[in-house]
Amino acid sequence: MATTETAAKRLCIGAVVPRTGRLSKLGDPLSFILTHLAPRLSHLTRGNRRHPVTLAWRDSRSDPAHARQAVTELVRHEQAQIIVTMAGTKVLPAVADACEKAGVACVSTTFPWQAYVHTRGTGPGRFTYHFAWGLDDIAAVFAEMWERLGPRHHVGCLWNDDLQGQLLRHPTHGFAPVASARGHHLTEPGGYREPAQDFTAHLGHFRDHNAEIVTSASTAEDLALFYRQAGERGQRPRLITCSRWLAYPRGTAAAELDEARVATLMYWSPRHPFRSSLDGSTAEQLAHAYQQRTGNLWIQPLGLAHALLEVAAHALTTADDPTVPRSVADAVGRTRLPTIAGLLDWTSGPTANVAHVPLIGGQWKTHHRHHELAVVTNTNMPEIPVEADLAPAR
Known part of the structure; x- marks a missing residue:
């Protein structure tokens, strides 16, 4: 009943x-x-x-x-x-x-x-x-995007000093071993405390190690600060990949980073x-x-x-x-x-x-003040069409 x-x-x-x-x-x-x-x-x-x-x-x-x-x-x-x-x-x-x-x-x-x-x-x-x-998934997607600009790179790591940064740089189960196994050389001067105040030391280290690509897990505000200081020193990276760039930020940080064409992971x-x-x-x-x-x-x-x-x-x-x-x-x-x-x-x-949850790669594109996250790599989900070529920073 x-x-x-x-x-x-x-x-x-x-x-x-x-x-x-x-x-x-x-x-x-x-x-x-x-x-x-x-x-x-x-x-x-x-x-x-x-x-x-x-x-x-x-x-x-x-x-x-x-x-x-x-x-x-x-x-x-x-x-x-x-x-x-x-x-x-x-x-x-x-x-x-x-x-x-x-x-x-x-x-x-x-x-x-x-x-x-x-x-x-x-x-x-x-x-x-x-x-x-996983962190290994992020590394694989980012490395694939770096490789659109050439087979191997010196990559500067902009990672904090908290748990997030510790895991990314872990020698066995973090981001670093997967990226290194693909032939990329990761260089990092050490973690920074959030919110960041100054990235002068990081920029000097990246210059000394010829890091033309930067990978990060920064907040939008910290990444904007880094990009602004890089421009002041005349050492803007060719490409920035950032795993926290999941939704386009609003406000000052967004305007400052438009020309950086930040690339990120896509899960949905x-x-x-x-x-x-x-x-x-x-x-x-x-x-x-x-x-x-x-x-x-x-x-x-x-x-x-x-x-x-x-x-x-x-x-x-x-x-x-x-x-x-x-x-x-x-x-x-x-x-x-x-x-x-x-x-x-x-x-x-x-x-x-x-x-x-699988990942693919995306990059922020700007069209007449409208911002859209376009698919640029789809190895893990080929059923989702690639929508744009990966573009280096302006």
Whole structure:
């Protein structure tokens, strides 16, 4: 006999989102998706039960301590069965650790998987899962773009002195070994503290080592400072690749870097041939909805934010008992789901608790004050056409 809707327990998908503080702009995609999908996720059907669903969120305030408190509130006050989050080198691990401590399932993204594993570890019995690309993927895509300008290069590394920079330069599992194995010589004077004040020492080191290409994981503001100081010294690089350049920055930094033609990684775009597992909508339709509602151009994290909610919904509908935390976490662990961000497969990831996201290469192009991220390399996803040739800086 079918169970009525009122007899089925209410379920809750919680989200920790940076709405204030320095990461607040990075919270925009997930905030939009929570509103966009709320009507579609008002109920979930599992077998003969139709569960009412609540989407609840808390502000991390871009701070690890507040992020942990947000998890506590979502579990205690909202009875969240699963929590999703994205963005923040320190904030994201804090959310995952708090979920592990609380014994509630967590899915996260937009953080290289080696960094996730390094800060937290993985293994059987955990409640926390992640999907992303790796540092090795970034290195392979960037090296392919460098090689459009010639087979081997001296590459200056503009990396910070925090966890991000430490992992990029790691001799065995970071960015450096993959790039070096392709014949490129990486040179680095050492890390810098964010926000940067001066790159004179870096520029001198790059000049002494004939680094005509620069690779970075800088913020837009720090990269703009570097580019401005490079111009003052007459040593602008032929190409800059930057792994943080995921969405075109607004304001002064954008204007200063227009002529640099920054190249970056691409993990999602309206041209990616994927559909939502919830309603079959396409990546192009999602980007259009975002632009219509916000007035802003699409940004890459949008697709991954949507996929977070897809995975959460899938886990709740496939768990043996969606009201039992261990059951929901185990459901994530056996998930193999086509999403609007591509196939997410935790059954065959690069390591336990991780699903892999492939990367291709993109470069920012300017057309009559309009900026668009164009595909310039597609080795890992040949089904996405190359849209433009890689161009060196003006």
